[in-house]
Amino acid sequence: MKFKNKGRKIYKTKEKNYTGKSASSKLFSLGLSLLFIGGLVFVGYSAAEPIINYTKKKGDNKLPSITEYSTDNNSSAEEELAQTTKTTDENQKNNSAQNYLCASLTTDALTSTSGLKAALSGISPFSDVKYIVVPLKVSGGKIFYASKISSAINSGAVQSTLTLSEICSEIKSAGYSPIAYISMLDDNLIPETYPDMGYKTSDDGSKWLDNSIENGGKPWASPFSDVYVKYVEDISAEIADAGFENAICADVTFPHFRQSDLNYIGDKVKDPERYLVLTSLVNTVYSDLLKSKCSTMLEVSAADIITGNADVLQPMVLQVSTVVLDIDIDKIGSSLDAKGMVYEFNGTVSDTVTKVLSIVDKKLSGFNVVVRVTGNGISSNEMMNAQESIAKAGYSSYILG
Numbered sequence: 001m002k003f004k005n006k007g008r009k010i011y012k013t014k015e016k017n018y019t020g021k022s023a024s025s026k027l028f029s030l031g032l033s034l035l036f037i038g039g040l041v042f043v044g045y046s047a048a049e050p051i052i053n054y055t056k057k058k059g060d061n062k063l064p065s066i067t068e069y070s071t072d073n074n075s076s077a078e079e080e081l082a083q084t085t086k087t088t089d090e091n092q093k094n095n096s097a098q099n100y101l102c103a104s105l106t107t108d109a110l111t112s113t114s115g116l117k118a119a120l121s122g123i124s125p126f127s128d129v130k131y132i133v134v135p136l137k138v139s140g141g142k143i144f145y146a147s148k149i150s151s152a153i154n155s156g157a158v159q160s161t162l163t164l165s166e167i168c169s170e171i172k173s174a175g176y177s178p179i180a181y182i183s184m185l186d187d188n189l190i191p192e193t194y195p196d197m198g199y200k201t202s203d204d205g206s207k208w209l210d211n212s213i214e215n216g217g218k219p220w221a222s223p224f225s226d227v228y229v230k231y232v233e234d235i236s237a238e239i240a241d242a243g244f245e246n247a248i249c250a251d252v253t254f255p256h257f258r259q260s261d262l263n264y265i266g267d268k269v270k271d272p273e274r275y276l277v278l279t280s281l282v283n284t285v286y287s288d289l290l291k292s293k294c295s296t297m298l299e300v301s302a303a304d305i306i307t308g309n310a311d312v313l314q315p316m317v318l319q320v321s322t323v324v325l326d327i328d329i330d331k332i333g334s335s336l337d338a339k340g341m342v343y344e345f346n347g348t349v350s351d352t353v354t355k356v357l358s359i360v361d362k363k364l365s366g367f368n369v370v371v372r373v374t375g376n377g378i379s380s381n382e383m384m385n386a387q388e389s390i391a392k393a394g395y396s397s398y399i400l401g
Contacts, residue, residue, distance in 0.1 A: 104133040104181075110144040110160045116167065120174040131246075132176045134167060137235060139251055141189030141221070149234050155193040164242030172243075179246040180239045180294075184232060184281065186251035187221035197221055197228035199255075202266030210255055220255045223277045224268055229284065236285050240292030247289055249320070250299040252278050252312045275311035279318050286319045296320055302327045305360045306336050306343060315366025323367040327356050329375030349378055350385035357393040371395045 109119035123129050137143050143152055144160045145167060152158050171178040191198025191207070198219040199208040211217035221228050239247065254269070255261075262270050268277075286296045298320045304310040305325075315321070329352060335344045343359065345352045353373060373386045 103129045103131075105135065107135050107138060107142070107144050107159070110134070110136075110162055110167065113162065113166065113170065116162065116170050117174075120170065120176070123174075123176075130177060131179050132171050133179045133181050133248070134171070134244075135181045136164075136239060137182045137187075139183045139186040141183075141187035143235070145238075147235065147238060149231070149238070151190065151194055151197075151231060152235070155190045157189045164238060164244075168243045177246075178244055179248065180244040181248045181250065182232075182235065182239070182285075183251040184249055184285070185221050185223060185253060185278075187228075188218040190228070190231060191219040191221050194227065195219070197225050197231060199224075199265055199269075201264045203264070208261070208265055210261075223254075223281045229281060232281065232285060233288055236288050237292075240289050240294040244294055247285075247294055247296050248299055248324075249282055249285060249296055252282055252298065253301075253304060253309055254278075254311060256309060275314055276317070278312040279314050282312060283317070283319045297322045297324065299324045299326055301331065302356050302360055303331045303336060305363050306332075306338050306356070308339050310363070313363060313367075321367060322370070323364065324370045324372050325360065325364065326372045326374060327353055329373070329378060332356065348385065349373070349375070349382040350389045353386045354389045354393060357390070357395065361393075369395060 103123050105116075105119055109115050120132070134144075136145055141155075141157050142159050143157045144162075145158075146161050146163045147153065147158050168178050195207045199222045200206060201208055207219050209217035209219055223229065236247070254274070257265070257269060268274065282296075282298060289296050298312070298318070300310050300313055300323050302325050305313065312318070313323070329349055332345055332352060334346055335342055343355070345355060347355075353371075357371070371390050373383065373390075378386075
């Protein structure tokens with residue numbers, strides 16, 4: 001969301017609130033230990049959401065080893081690039097073993113068994129792809145599997161009749177291992193039907209919208225809502241129970257609140273330690289998935305880090321220790337306003353990557369980092385130059401495209 005700098009009137013709708021049982025609070029560990037590095041690599045198949053370079057923590061026994069791969073339609077599997085992750089401890093040696101490749105499905109492939117089979121058969125048998133990322137809950141709140149969660153069904157979030165077991169079975173039968181992609185907080189559907197799952201105004205408890213209804217204003221799922229946290233936990237449980245051994249947590253952010261929004265919603269979103277509600281959500285899902293032997297990592301936007309909206313990036317309290325830094329060239333654009341400090345990006349893709357990495361480097365301290373470069377219309381030459389810029393910045397693990 002992009003807003004002008006001036007204030008605006010908050011729009012509210014009064015609705016009957018739904019009630020639900022509060023999820024019990026969960027303690028999370030402050031002590032982290034890095035054991036060894038592993039990861040996945042993505043081939044640019046459809047709309048890819050790649051993961052790579054996992055750092056193994058206690059219980060992360062299913063994490064594959066690290067390798068990087070950049071390819072297009074004219075590339076071959078022999079062009080594979082074995083890489084390791086840059087860590088904050090120079091004495092920590094990164095281990096790499098077998099090379100793994102991963103393709104990502106589009107949501108269209110999850111609307112029918114025939115669509116899923118066709119998507120899987122479209123992956124080259126010579127590409128050495130081992131893993132398939134499955135967009136099960138995407139930005140906006142739609143769910144692309146036949147969830148049995150009543151609130152998901154009632155809200156209209158469920159978009160597919162395929163069960164998780166069917167999805168896993170088809171992927172495994174094709175010789176691959178499925179990986180779940182879960183958008184955590186970018187959800188406008190569920191709070192529309194269940195206001196208790198979204199942000200509310202502090203004065204009368206009415207539903208907060210990010211704009212006027214006439215201008216497409218939407219509610220947003222709130223990490224402060226115990227009912228919504230339970231909803232995410234239920235989704236994660238369905239996924240883990242179906243046999244997914246790895247998961248990506250994405251969109252763990254607050255909406256881009258303006259001062260007027262903060263005032264209307266109240267003290268909880270103005271608290272300097274509000275990040276704890278985000279890290280608690282990630283740690284809760286991490287712990288729940290780990291019980292089912294499903295490992296987790298976190299994806300964070302470079303643009304959000306620069307503009308100060310990556311509150312979740314807290315290495316001392318997060319149990320997840322490997323971050324995919326998504327440098328989305330389109331999202332970054334020609335400039336970013338970092339709370340009054342304007343960063344301009346008027347050069348090449350390579351120049352943008354170099355500048356972004358120099359800005360966010362210290363913010364990534366405490367994490368193992370995989371650099372990902374995405375954007376529409378980026379040529380293969382620009383991607384290769386971006387790769388060189390990543391290496392020069394000291395990062396040996398990267399995803400292009």
